[in-house]
Amino acid sequence: MEKLELPVPVAVFCRDLLRWYQRHRRDLPWRRRLEPYPVLLAEVMLQQTQVKTVVPYYRRFLKRYPTLEDLAESDEDEVLALWSGLGYYSRARNLRRAARQICDRHGGEFPRTYEEMIRLPGVGRYTAGAVLSIACGQPLPVLDGNIRRLFARYLKMDGVSSGDDSPPLWDLLTRISRFAAAREEVSDLNQALMELGALVCTPRSPSCGRCPLEGSCLGLQAGVQEKLPLPRARRAVRRLSYAVAVIRHRDRYLLGRNRESEFLKGMWEFPRIPVKVGERNLGAKTLEEAFRCQLGLSLSIDGLLKPVRHQITYRRLTLHPAVATLRTAAPPAGLVWTDPGTDRSYPIPAYVTKIAKLYRRTQGRI
Ligand code: SF4
Missing domain, CATH: 1.10.340.30 (Hypothetical protein; domain 2)
Structure with a gap:
């Protein structure tokens, strides 16, 4: 050495x-x-x-x-x-x-x-x-x-x-x-x-x-201060796409706890399902069926907001917010109504706040 x-x-x-x-x-x-x-x-x-x-x-x-x-x-x-x-x-x-x-x-x-x-x-x-x-x-x-x-x-x-x-x-x-x-x-x-x-x-x-x-x-x-240190080898970016169901009742949104371990484990998020990366034409009927099969959520999709990008370490997420209405009187077990802007009792990732803001800005125009 x-x-x-x-x-x-x-x-x-x-x-x-x-x-x-x-x-x-x-x-x-x-x-x-x-x-x-x-x-x-x-x-x-x-x-x-x-x-x-x-x-x-x-x-x-x-x-x-x-x-x-x-x-x-x-x-x-x-x-x-x-x-x-x-x-x-x-x-x-x-x-x-x-x-x-x-x-x-x-x-x-x-x-x-x-x-x-x-x-x-x-x-x-x-x-x-x-x-x-x-x-x-x-x-x-x-x-x-x-x-x-x-x-x-x-x-x-x-x-x-x-x-x-x-x-x-x-x-x-x-x-x-x-x-x-x-x-x-x-x-x-x-x-x-x-x-x-x-x-x-x-x-x-x-x-x-x-x-x-x-x-x-x-x-x-030596005049090389701006060239040093050499750039580090970066971990390859992983692209992931999800549809998220934005279900609102008065000032609150329906959120569920993330129990998967890959990222954001333990955080409270919009119901989220994976979709094909690069997919642009998400159909309401297809999404309703996917949320029903994968999460047991009975929804009717009212419209889509523009996609939101969010980075978590080397993962680059594209989130497609689907504004939806719950078809059942009560939400399924494990989901709660909460206002991510004011309620501090649920740990909420930054992308949820981002989408909630986007939704409020575009309210009534979807
Ligand atoms: S700022 Fe950095 S490069 Fe410049 S003189 Fe100080 S240690 Fe050297």
């Missing part, structure tokens, strides 16, 4: 970075409470999600579950409902399971070793390092996509793609974090790296003129 070295002494690197961080860091809610539980919550929410999206969710979540014990005793549906719209719902389930595990196995005390942290559901190397270094000052590195990009440029790592899990980089970051921890600066240093990657060494057009590492950046010196 080829050992990576910084182009400047580690003390200079840390000093420049920390000075910049003290002056430019954002006042984010999770930076006001550097304790393991809020830091874990923030790190989990920030996975694949932008800061500005996370802030209101973080505040609501912490208000409802101010302590780890509160989360451990929570109802899963309520947790998912609070998470609704943030996506990647397995994060919420794992977080709740982690809280339960800490309360059951560690007497409610947050694990203070990396080996224990890594055994918690949904906690990987990055999250364990982030929580233990930021909240507990432990000498552990953090290496996420932002920091990987920053170092690929700073060290001019030509052979590294943005998705590589580079052992030499982990090793270098471990040495840096040990140095900073010995000076009780690892919490700020790791946050500084995250912040620099998010604000300055951005994916496109890095703002090198505002970067505290500008004077020693090897990528910038």
Whole structure:
């Protein structure tokens, strides 16, 4: 394994970075409470999600579950409902399971070793390092996509793609974090790296003129900062098409719990059936028959709204909303009437809200 070295002494690197961080860091809610539980919550929410999206969710979540014990005793549906719209719902389930595990196995005390942290559901190397270094000052590195990009440029790592899990980089970051921890600066240093990657060494057009590492950046010196890191190999997109039944009664819609495991498991959705990808001419009679056979729903289709596109990780969904009327007096077991705009007791995926809005806009014109 080829050992990576910084182009400047580690003390200079840390000093420049920390000075910049003290002056430019954002006042984010999770930076006001550097304790393991809020830091874990923030790190989990920030996975694949932008800061500005996370802030209101973080505040609501912490208000409802101010302590780890509160989360451990929570109802899963309520947790998912609070998470609704943030996506990647397995994060919420794992977080709740982690809280339960800490309360059951560690007497409610947050694990203070990396080996224990890594055994918690949904906690990987990055999250364990982030929580233990930021909240507990432990000498552990953090290496996420932002920091990987920053170092690929700073060290001019030509052979590294943005998705590589580079052992030499982990090793270098471990040495840096040990140095900073010995000076009780690892919490700020790791946050500084995250912040620099998010604000300055951005994916496109890095703002090198505002970067505290500008004077020693090897990528910038070679003029290749915008070409690094190499693009990662992307997972192939999977296209899926569904018809969804939009059945409304006053201000409420009929929703059912998704019990299939592939995606959105546990969420409450419009009744949904698969249709052929690319299908444009969905006939009302065919759909009525399909909803009856596949879901036992007796409907009459009143019209179709324009298709709605929605992406869930590598799955690209096309949803065909079919406005329908229930032919039976009461809905079949398992379906409930609810208003996805106001009722927070059911976890609802973002596409349901999207379609409900579309329906309200086009009401009476189908
Ligand atoms: S100088 Fe530019 S490329 Fe180098 S680390 Fe800073 S922002 Fe990134």
